[in-house]
Every structure is written in C-alpha cells, then in structure tokens.
Amino acid sequence: MAKAPHKPPNGDVVEWTLDGKANGKKVLPTNFDVPTVLAAAAAYLQLLVWVAEDADVTLRFSGLTIEPGSVRFCARPDRPDVARLAAKQADKYIAGTVPVPRGARGRVDNVVHHLRMVPAGQQVRVSIGKYSQTLRPSTPDQTAPRVELADIRAKLVQVSIEPPGAKFRTDRFGLLKLHLTEERARELGGMLGSTMDLFAEISLTDEGKVDAGHLLDFTPLSSVSGDEEFEVWKQWFSKAGSAWKDVDDIEAELRLMRDGSKEDAQ
Structure with missing residues (x-):
C-alpha cells in the first residue's frame, strides 16, 4: 500500500x-x-x-x-x-x-x-x-561569548549616524566599538574628544576581547581628562611659575616665606 x-x-x-x-x-x-x-x-x-x-x-x-x-x-x-x-x-x-x-x-x-x-x-x-x-547543538568546546553589563570610563573618538555607532578609547578594552540608537548617536555628535562613563552590554570571548557591544547609557564627564588636566597645569606653570622651577619643595618654601614675613612684621 x-x-x-x-x-x-x-x-x-x-x-x-x-x-x-x-x-x-x-x-x-x-x-x-x-x-x-x-x-x-x-x-x-x-x-x-x-x-x-x-x-x-x-x-x-x-x-x-x-x-x-x-x-x-x-x-x-x-x-x-x-x-x-x-x-x-x-x-x-x-x-x-x-x-x-x-x-x-x-x-x-x-x-x-x-x-x-x-x-x-x-x-x-x-x-x-x-x-x-x-537542531545542531554546539559542541562541548564551542562556547559562545559571555554577555556582561559593564561600566566603562572612555573617551569618544568617533561617532556615526548611518549606521549608528561609536568608537571609544578605553584602558580596559583599547579601542571599543559600540552599536547604539540613532538618537544616542546624535547626542554624542557634539561630544567628540569628551571623556565619559559608559554603561554598555558587551559580549566577551574567552580571551576577554569584546566580540560585540551595545551602548545603553552614558554620563559625560569633564571634556578634559586627568592626563590632559595635568598637561594644562604643566603648561601654565612653565609660564607663570618659572621662578619656582628650581625649587623641589614649593610648600616648604612658601612656609619659610610666610614665617619670614611674620618676623619682619615683628
């Protein structure tokens, strides 16, 4: 049949x-x-x-x-x-x-x-x-990247709207590329060079490298990073504080000057 x-x-x-x-x-x-x-x-x-x-x-x-x-x-x-x-x-x-x-x-x-x-x-x-x-299950040695929600201090170096995306310079991951919404891309458009705290969902490989990432939120910080701030002070001091360039302990020198002024007043 x-x-x-x-x-x-x-x-x-x-x-x-x-x-x-x-x-x-x-x-x-x-x-x-x-x-x-x-x-x-x-x-x-x-x-x-x-x-x-x-x-x-x-x-x-x-x-x-x-x-x-x-x-x-x-x-x-x-x-x-x-x-x-x-x-x-x-x-x-x-x-x-x-x-x-x-x-x-x-x-x-x-x-x-x-x-x-x-x-x-x-x-x-x-x-x-x-x-x-x-259905073909993954083999025991085939592990998908792990997903992590991370807070990351980063400096914005590039942003695009089509397609929406941004690149950040970070200490932990080096150059980090994240996907984001078009709205967030427009918000970041005027912040190139700024340092900010990112909240992102990232996929990490076993080696700890970022396989993919999506920006969930960000908080802008000062546009001048700590290293840049130090450099600004250094440049200012080279101009305004040249008289102090050979003084190792400025605080101690100021104390001596203050005490000397008191003795003169007496």
Whole structure:
C-alpha cells in the first residue's frame, strides 16, 4: 500500500520531528528513545516560552498531537507568529552562534544536554510554517561569548549616524566599538574628544576581547581628562611659575616665606 505523502508544515503548530535510523532501521514510533526525545522536546518548548517572555510577550502551548507512523509531535501555540520568531532565536542559542543571555543559560544547556543524548545517526528538525531548522547543538568546546553589563570610563573618538555607532578609547578594552540608537548617536555628535562613563552590554570571548557591544547609557564627564588636566597645569606653570622651577619643595618654601614675613612684621 502506498504511503500517504507528508503534509506540509502547519503554520499554526510547532512540529518536532525525529529523523534518521535506530539500530539500522528507520526511526519509527516503535523503536525510538522515548524519554530522551520527549525530554528534549519539553525543554525546547520551555526555552521558546522564555525567549518570548524576555521580549515581554506571553507564549503558551496547549494540545499535543502525534503524526501516525512517524516520530513527529505537534504542539499548538496560542501565538504562532511569536513562536516562530522565538524558535529562530532559540535555535541560534542552541547552535552557539550568538551569545546566550544570562537568564536563558540554564534552559539552553538543558536543551543541548538532551539533544546530545539523541542517538548517533538521528537528528531533530523543528518546523513552524515555512520556517524549518535541524537542531545542531554546539559542541562541548564551542562556547559562545559571555554577555556582561559593564561600566566603562572612555573617551569618544568617533561617532556615526548611518549606521549608528561609536568608537571609544578605553584602558580596559583599547579601542571599543559600540552599536547604539540613532538618537544616542546624535547626542554624542557634539561630544567628540569628551571623556565619559559608559554603561554598555558587551559580549566577551574567552580571551576577554569584546566580540560585540551595545551602548545603553552614558554620563559625560569633564571634556578634559586627568592626563590632559595635568598637561594644562604643566603648561601654565612653565609660564607663570618659572621662578619656582628650581625649587623641589614649593610648600616648604612658601612656609619659610610666610614665617619670614611674620618676623619682619615683628
């Protein structure tokens, strides 16, 4: 009897499909590792819910169906459009191609753990409407850059509006390039050369180098840095204080002059 062709993915459900072979035979409902696959599917759906919540959007799943004759589970989200966008972001976290937010690390690690337990020769494919992706968890030695919120003292050296971005000179990171909104780019436009305190979200590699960064806020300080201020005083003193250039302890010399003035007055 001819097999019925597989129906195209339903845009209203999240399809979780296990493909491949089990003991040399095609994966079927009768021969796949049920606990491992179900645990991975549940962890994945929980991750989608978190990704949506992180964007201040609620996402819920209700109802589960299994396609006859296959290892294909269909979970119905209350907002398919949100589920699709969440899946696209979650799949990047799982693959290790983008930094994982601190709040999602445990959930991503849980999904990756269960996917790695899927037997060799089998793979999981997720489909939502026209979006379809085979889940490929990051390898143990593939670590995504860590995300850090940092306060950074910096000097603005370059700013652009199209696209919005700025470069800063810092002690910690050297030349630091940050993405920012167009509004902030316009605010910084008249502050070239200024020293300021930055509050930024940065992604760091294992070597401590900045992989990417986004400026969240900034506080301008004096346009003259400490080193520059010292140089200004030095230049002023070379002109106004030439009489003191050979005096090692100016404070002591002033004390002697003051005491001498008192004796003269007496």
